[in-house]
Amino acid sequence: MNESQTWYIVKRSVGNGEIIASDQVGDDNLEIIEQWGPFSSQEEAIARRVGLIRAGKCQPV
Secondary structure, X not given: OOOOOOXXXXXXXXXXXXXXXXHHOOOHXXXXXXXXXXXXXXXXXXXXXXXXXXXXXXXXX
C-alpha cells in the first residue's frame, strides 16, 4: 500500500457514504454528490464516516 495515499468519503447518488482512495476521486463513473476529506488513513476516514452517518449526512453502505 502507498504510504502517501489519502482517503475520501463520498456520498453517491443513492445516498450511501463510501470510502475511496484518492486515485478514485476523479472517476466519472462514481456519481459523487458530496465528498469529505482528504484523510491521512483509511481508519480515520472510517471514524469520520460513522460521524456522518450519525449526523444523517449519508447512509451506511
